[in-house]
Amino acid sequence: MNQNGSITLFHYWNRLRDGRPAPKxxxxxxxxxxxxxxxxxxxxxxxxxxxxxxxxxxxLCACYGRELKGFSFPSLWREKDQRLMSRLIHxxxxxxxxxxxxxxxxxxxxxxxxxxxxxxxxxxGVENPRCLGVISAxxxxxxxxxxxxxxxxxxxIRVIDPEKELLNDRPAIDVPSLVPAExxxxxxxxxxxxxxxxRHLVVFDGGREx
Numbered sequence: 031m032n033q034n035g036s037i038t039l040f041h042y043w044n045r046l047r048d049g050r051p052a053p054k055x056x057x058x059x060x061x062x063x064x065x066x067x068x069x070x071x072x073x074x075x076x077x078x079x080x081x082x083x084x085x086x087x088x089x090l091c092a093c094y095g096r097e098l099k100g101f102s103f104p105s106l107w108r109e110k111d112q113r114l115m116s117r118l119i120h121x122x123x124x125x126x127x128x129x130x131x132x133x134x135x136x137x138x139x140x141x142x143x144x145x146x147x148x149x150x151x152x153x154x155g156v157e158n159p160r161c162l163g164v165i166s167a168x169x170x171x172x173x174x175x176x177x178x179x180x181x182x183x184x185x186x187i188r189v190i191d192p193e194k195e196l197l198n199d200r201p202a203i204d205v206p207s208l209v210p211a212e213x214x215x216x217x218x219x220x221x222x223x224x225x226x227x228x229r230h231l232v233v234f235d236g237g238r239e240x
Contacts, residue, residue, distance in 0.1 A: 031130055031190075033166035035069050036148040040128075043150045043162065044192055051126035052151035055160050066164055072152070073103055073119060073161040080104070081119040081161065090165055095138070095178025107133070107182045114184070119149060121189075123159035126151040128190040135179040144168040144185070 031037055042063055046053035060067060068089035076082045086098035094106070103119060104112040121127040131147040145165055152160035167174060 031146070031148065031188075033146045033168065035066055035164045035166040036130065036146055039063065039066055039070065039148060039150065039162070039164045040190075040192075047192075050153070052153045055152045055154045055158075058152065058162065069166060070162065070164045071098070073122075073149075073163065074154075075123065075159065076102075081116065081123070084160070089175065092175040093135075093165075093167075093179055095180075106179075107184065111182070111184050118187070119161055122149045122151045122161045128192055130188040130190060132185040134183045134185055136181040136183070137173065137177040138180050139173075139177050141171070141173055141177055143171055143174060143179075145182075 031040065043053060046057050055072075063070065066087075068087040070085075070087050071083055071090060072085040073081045074084040081103040083098040083101050083103060091098050104115040107115050118127075118129050118131070122129055128151070129149045131149070133145055133147065134142055135145050136142050145167055147163060147165045149161050149163040152162050154160040
């Protein structure tokens with residue numbers, strides 16, 4: 031977690047939750063994070079149970095060249111990453127996971143830039159889970175906001191345990207550039223913490239021990 035937006039929002043969220051798995055949605059005061067609002071978002075489940083934008087900041091919408099409210103969150107990523115992104119956000123909704131993602135965004139005119147995304151759970155009850163997040167550009171190129179991001183590819187994923195981990199002690203899990211077609215996304219968010227990379231393969235620990 032390197033970007034100021036991610037660090038600031040994490041500490042604000044951590045103070046609000048006060049030892050609980052997640053703070054309540056009603057406890058978040060926009061005035062408390064007004065410097066971050068342009069880059070923040072809130073996700074909810076649509077009628078199909080898929081994560082969609084409930085709210086999105088103005089700079090975030092400008093970055094993607096569209097109003098994001100009601101838009102499918104996984105669809106921002108290229109097709110091979112969409113199922114994994116959906117699983118990750120459902121982990122935030124249902125397991126109260128905290129997820130940090132580094133991704134490469136590609137613009138309509140072929141430019142690219144790295145971004146850091148932090149996704150945090152909010153308690154909206156069993157029927158109305160929410161996700162509070164922020165997307166921060168690692169660099170601020172002149173074209174960002176004028177040449178919209180139309181595609182994105184995951185670089186790395188980190189699942190954070192706010193009770194046990196210091197923010198910068200654990201390396202991110204690299205996402206391989208070449209993934210076999212038969213490799214499935216993990217069934218649970220916790221499975222990501224047991225994965226490791228061997229050349230172009232991601233190996234998940236488990237099974238029989240000798």
